[in-house]
Every structure is written in C-alpha cells, then in structure tokens.
Amino acid sequence: MKKAILLLLLAIAFGCDKDDNTTTQALPPATQSGKGTFACYVDGKPFIDKSGGWFNCFYQVVDGEYYFSIGGNSANNLPQNIYIQTDKKQIFEGGSYQLLQLSDGNAYAGCGFSYSITENYQSYTNSNYSGELTITKLDFTNHIVSGTFWFDIKHPVTGETVEIREGRFDTLFTQ
Numbered sequence: 001m002k003k004a005i006l007l008l009l010l011a012i013a014f015g016c017d018k019d020d021n022t023t024t025q026a027l028p029p030a031t032q033s034g035k036g037t038f039a040c041y042v043d044g045k046p047f048i049d050k051s052g053g054w055f056n057c058f059y060q061v062v063d064g065e066y067y068f069s070i071g072g073n074s075a076n077n078l079p080q081n082i083y084i085q086t087d088k089k090q091i092f093e094g095g096s097y098q099l100l101q102l103s104d105g106n107a108y109a110g111c112g113f114s115y116s117i118t119e120n121y122q123s124y125t126n127s128n129y130s131g132e133l134t135i136t137k138l139d140f141t142n143h144i145v146s147g148t149f150w151f152d153i154k155h156p157v158t159g160e161t162v163e164i165r166e167g168r169f170d171t172l173f174t175q
Helices: 002-015
Strands: 037-042 045-048 057-062 065-073 081-087 096-100 107-114 120-124 131-139 144-154 161-172
Touching: 037 065, 037 081, 057 161, 065 161, 107 131, 107 144, 107 161, 120 144
Parallel strands: 096 107
Antiparallel strands: 037 045, 037 161, 057 065, 065 081, 081 107, 096 131, 107 120, 131 144, 144 161
16 A cells, blocks of 8 residues: 555656646736836747846947847746847837848847857857847837847757747837
8 A cells, every 4th residue: 555655646746747837937028118028939938038127238329320239148048148139220119120140230139058168159040040120119218128029040059940939028228
C-alpha cells in the first residue's frame, strides 16, 4: 500500500503538466500613456521587459538626422534583448515602417543572444527577415512614444526563423 501511494505521489509530482507561467503569461496591454512597457511574443512565448520601464529609449536629431531607439531586456529568455531602431529616418505618429537591414535611412530590429560571458550573438532584420514598426503615439510635449511591432530574424546559432509577434511598447523618450 505504501508503495502504491508513493508511486501515485510521484506520478502527480512528475507526470502532470504544470501550468508554465512563461507560456501562458499575458502581455501588458497596448497603452499610450508612457507606462514604461516593452513586450512581445518570441516564438509564442512572452518576452516582457522587467526593468520597470528604465530601458533606454530616445528620439534625437544629430547633425540634422533623426535617430530612434528602443529596446527591452529579459534575462529569462533567449533572446535576452530585443531592440528597434532607425538611422537617419524621421518617424511620425501614425506612421508604419518596414523593418529592414541596418543602414542609413532604414528602420530595423535586432535581438541579442548570450550563451555565456564569451559567447554572444546579434541578429538583425534584413531583406529576407523583415517586419513592421507602427508608431501609435509620438508626444513631444510629454515625451511619450508608443507603438507596435512584429518581425522575423534568423537565429544566429541554429539558423531557424525566430518569430517576434504582437510587440508593443509605451514609454517616455529622451531627446
């Protein structure tokens, strides 16, 4: 009898599917009030920045050219960071921008993969792996920028396609 109870307890402890919070956790809502959020799904799993909204976000004019950058970090995921940027490209509220290769005049996205202190990789959107950024709010008075995004990239180690979906951010930016 003791053996049967022990087997039953072991079956319950190791054989049952546990509700894995990393695959069922909902993303924060898409807002436009500077809440300090950055989130998306990476291959169906939530990627939620846990820095409390203290990630680096800027929209600046340097030598007459516009640069935008936002990114989030999640130590529990691969990739560990996801970022979206523009180089020498002005953005507008309501504007949508194709995420292409890293070059002047483009919007692009990237991800950082770290496997150890010495093994770090970056992967960027390009002509084969692209996506879209939409700026839903750009408020210069209150320094709020909000938007949505999606993109695909090639995993730098496995070569598989990594799908970034339902991305959203809502934060303050520096000029």
